[in-house]
Amino acid sequence: MSGETTAATKPTPLRIGFIGAGVMGSPMAGHLLDAGHELVIHTRTEARAHDLLDRGAYWGESPAVAAEEADVVFVMVGFPDDVRQVVLGNDGALDAMSPGTVLIDFTTSDPILAAQIAELAAERGVAALDAPVSGGDIGARRATLSIMVGGDPGVTERVRPLLETVGSTVVWQGPAGSGQHTKMVNQILIAGSMTGLSEALLYARAAGLDPSRVLESVGGGAAASWSLTNLAPRILAGDFDPGFLVEHFVKDLGIALDNAGRLGLELPGLALARDLYTSLRDHGGARDGTHALILESARRSGLSWP
Amino acid sequence: MSGETTAATKPTPLRIGFIGAGVMGSPMAGHLLDAGHELVIHTRTEARAHDLLDRGAYWGESPAVAAEEADVVFVMVGFPDDVRQVVLGNDGALDAMSPGTVLIDFTTSDPILAAQIAELAAERGVAALDAPVSGGDIGARRATLSIMVGGDPGVTERVRPLLETVGSTVVWQGPAGSGQHTKMVNQILIAGSMTGLSEALLYARAAGLDPSRVLESVGGGAAASWSLTNLAPRILAGDFDPGFLVEHFVKDLGIALDNAGRLGLELPGLALARDLYTSLRDHGGARDGTHALILESARRSGLSWP
Numbered sequence: 001m002s003g004e005t006t007a008a009t010k011p012t013p014l015r016i017g018f019i020g021a022g023v024m025g026s027p028m029a030g031h032l033l034d035a036g037h038e039l040v041i042h043t044r045t046e047a048r049a050h051d052l053l054d055r056g057a058y059w060g061e062s063p064a065v066a067a068e069e070a071d072v073v074f075v076m077v078g079f080p081d082d083v084r085q086v087v088l089g090n091d092g093a094l095d096a097m098s099p100g101t102v103l104i105d106f107t108t109s110d111p112i113l114a115a116q117i118a119e120l121a122a123e124r125g126v127a128a129l130d131a132p133v134s135g136g137d138i139g140a141r142r143a144t145l146s147i148m149v150g151g152d153p154g155v156t157e158r159v160r161p162l163l164e165t166v167g168s169t170v171v172w173q174g175p176a177g178s179g180q181h182t183k184m185v186n187q188i189l190i191a192g193s194m195t196g197l198s199e200a201l202l203y204a205r206a207a208g209l210d211p212s213r214v215l216e217s218v219g220g221g222a223a224a225s226w227s228l229t230n231l232a233p234r235i236l237a238g239d240f241d242p243g244f245l246v247e248h249f250v251k252d253l254g255i256a257l258d259n260a261g262r263l264g265l266e267l268p269g270l271a272l273a274r275d276l277y278t279s280l281r282d283h284g285g286a287r288d289g290t291h292a293l294i295l296e297s298a299r300r301s302g303l304s305w306p
Numbered sequence: 307m308s309g310e311t312t313a314a315t316k317p318t319p320l321r322i323g324f325i326g327a328g329v330m331g332s333p334m335a336g337h338l339l340d341a342g343h344e345l346v347i348h349t350r351t352e353a354r355a356h357d358l359l360d361r362g363a364y365w366g367e368s369p370a371v372a373a374e375e376a377d378v379v380f381v382m383v384g385f386p387d388d389v390r391q392v393v394l395g396n397d398g399a400l401d402a403m404s405p406g407t408v409l410i411d412f413t414t415s416d417p418i419l420a421a422q423i424a425e426l427a428a429e430r431g432v433a434a435l436d437a438p439v440s441g442g443d444i445g446a447r448r449a450t451l452s453i454m455v456g457g458d459p460g461v462t463e464r465v466r467p468l469l470e471t472v473g474s475t476v477v478w479q480g481p482a483g484s485g486q487h488t489k490m491v492n493q494i495l496i497a498g499s500m501t502g503l504s505e506a507l508l509y510a511r512a513a514g515l516d517p518s519r520v521l522e523s524v525g526g527g528a529a530a531s532w533s534l535t536n537l538a539p540r541i542l543a544g545d546f547d548p549g550f551l552v553e554h555f556v557k558d559l560g561i562a563l564d565n566a567g568r569l570g571l572e573l574p575g576l577a578l579a580r581d582l583y584t585s586l587r588d589h590g591g592a593r594d595g596t597h598a599l600i601l602e603s604a605r606r607s608g609l610s611w612p
């Protein structure tokens with residue numbers, strides 16, 4: 001991949017503002033620190049930043065403080081409303097940024113909001129990219145994330161070395177919002193896989209089969225998927241630790257469904273998955289991993305799992 | 307894998323009856339011929355058997371004739387009604403079979419029918435196995451099918467060398483009907499993947515993305531699946547040749563849904579997939595491959611594809 005940062009081509013250290021230090025943001029910010037950049041971190045819960053501060057990051061009292069004098073500002077928060085607040089709200093990042101700097105939002109958020117931010121940023125001479133990621137906390141720790149970029153292609157190339165510090169696959173997808181739309185495609189695919197996986201394993205057990213043995217028959221062919229390989233064993237073990245949180249997936253599926261409607265699409269599989277995950281969340285599954293969907297499938301059939 | 311037939315452990319040639327010579331049955335019967343067995347073929351359309359007859363197979367005028375004096379009778383036909391007819395109907399195979407012989411049905415069919423056949427067979431001293439396969443026409447030609455076996459485990463081990471002549475993964479799944487149930491699990495998984503894949507690609511195009519570029523971002527992570535890797539490129543190219551026929555998948559999903567109901571399960575994702583595929587079939591897609599589901603997704607949104 002072009003633009004990889006190696007010892008031989010060490011990049012000029014940049015001043016980076018980083019907003020958010022959750023399960024994804026912390027390791028991502030850590031990689032940027034490790035690459036030699038100066039990092040100012042802001043996060044809602046200061047305690048979450050302690051590890052980064054110990055490693056040499058500076059504390060920013062607000063998104064605006066973290067963004068002041070930064071060459072590049074990264075955002076990795078939870079929900080679109082959080083993005084709106086830390087970027088456009090009181091003491092938000094954008095107002096503190098200088099012309100020629102770049103704002104990059106890693107949060108999975110709304111494509112419409114991404115386009116709005118890009119437009120408001122452009123009025124200040126700031127370039128904004130939407131750059132949601134897939135690969136989860138493991139990908140964040142290993143810097144193997146897939147980063148889907150929307151915004152100016154030239155700016156994308158300029159910041160590619162930074163993006164390749166936290167991810168292994170960086171693909172420019174189109175104008176502002178296109179990164180978010182691409183992430184929605186990813187989530188629609190997963191929604192289908194997870195629905196099928198939950199119903200298939202429930203069927204297997206109800207039919208009296210040994211689900212582990214079933215996986216020997218179905219795991220290597222046309223039914224194969226990342227979900228089947230990685231999540232089915234955890235489902236069978238009744239281990240519903242996240243992985244990826246149900247409450248975040250409900251958010252993502254809601255964004256996808258809103259945008260599908262806006263685009264004139266009828267996507268009944270996506271709508272069903274959103275309803276199932278919403279019900280799962282409302283029945284106590286908000287902080288489980290997405291593979292807990294089988295609990296909802298079982299509940300609807302009057303069964304328990306495992 | 308145990309019981310593999312190699313040159314060093316050439317099996318005793320058996321007399322085999324084979325009923326069905328379609329896109330799956332022909333290459334499967336061919337492998338049995340190649341392994342040195344004597345094969346009597348019967349199929350509804352005699353012309354389809356010409357290649358096998360040229361290679362040394364004998365013609366059986368009816369299922370009963372093909373089954374007479376056979377050590378093992380294989381069935382690979384289209385629908386459960388076909389299975390019922392060629393096994394239990396007039397001039398059906400079962401009445402012609404001798405005690406101690408084995409009937410193996412490769413057709414994807416109803417688990418209830420499989421259990422009925424096993425019971426009727428047992429009354430004659432015949433062992434019946436349900437042994438549906440996955441892997442498609444390519445797996446049939448390459449003898450790499452996954453074979454999911456229901457019935458007596460001892461009989462399964464006895465015929466394992468024969469099964470490994472046509473498949474590479476042979477797993478005993480439980481009593482009669484369990485092979486069929488396992489295949490239903492496989493099809494429920496695929497139903498979810500295909501629904502997600504169709505809706506995701508339709509979303510990608512409607513959002514103005516370049517779907518091929520989107521695949522670079524989403525193909526390697528949690529959204530990955532056999533369907534995404536193998537079928538998305540064909541969907542994007544508008545190539546809907548089967549692969550696996552829509553009309554057969556509608557059959558399979560109907561069997562799965564009937565059995566889910568019988569087992570007290572509510573599987574809304576499966577029900578949705580059955581409805582979508584039924585509508586696709588009824589709108590001219592019966593002889594397309596299952597990846598043509600995107601035509602149904604597009605139609606529902608008032609769009610065409612590609």
